[in-house]
Amino acid sequence: MNIKALLLITSAIFISACSPYIVSANPNHSASKSDENAEKIKNLFNEAHTTGVLVIQQGQTQQSYGNDLARASTEYVPASTFKMLNALIGLEHHKATTTAVFKWDGQKRLFPEWEKNMTLGDAMKASAIPVYQDLA
Structure with a gap:
């Protein structure tokens, strides 16, 4: 197939994909x-x-x-739904893995359980907001 025909077909597909979809x-x-x-x-x-x-x-x-x-x-505030969505997006886009460790920065946290290095699974169990903020 020549280049002009291929470009014409590709353009037609893209233009039709952008057309409004009208349902009666x-x-x-x-x-x-x-x-x-x-x-x-x-x-x-x-x-x-x-x-x-x-x-x-x-x-x-x-x-x-x-x-x-x-x-x-x-x-309502998104609460833990943010954590789940953020974790899924991080995993899908290879920004995190199930074994990667998020390093604690040494700052005092709201809960002592958050004051340590954690994997994504650890963060999920502890509901550790700082890990999810770091991931975002």
Whole structure:
């Protein structure tokens, strides 16, 4: 295949990939499907004997599911979810390994358990924020 044809095909693929994706769906179908999903998710929370809400944002549209929908209006700090996500990103991008040791800098920490060298696993067990800050 010659270069011009290859460039033309590649350009067409990239341009079509950047085009807006327009979906025209039956609004009654999606509403009933959404209601069905909302009921299923609510039942899952009830069966687990807990309360909660799952918020899904797609573009400018936001939908809440669960048995405590008011909870979605309350802001919370990310807490340990930051640590898990940060660890996964660090592992995926080879910024850390399961055996790499994060050196303690000698500074006094909030908890004595944080005042030592740690692997990512040690940091996870101790919930050692300084290790995750170092990784970030």
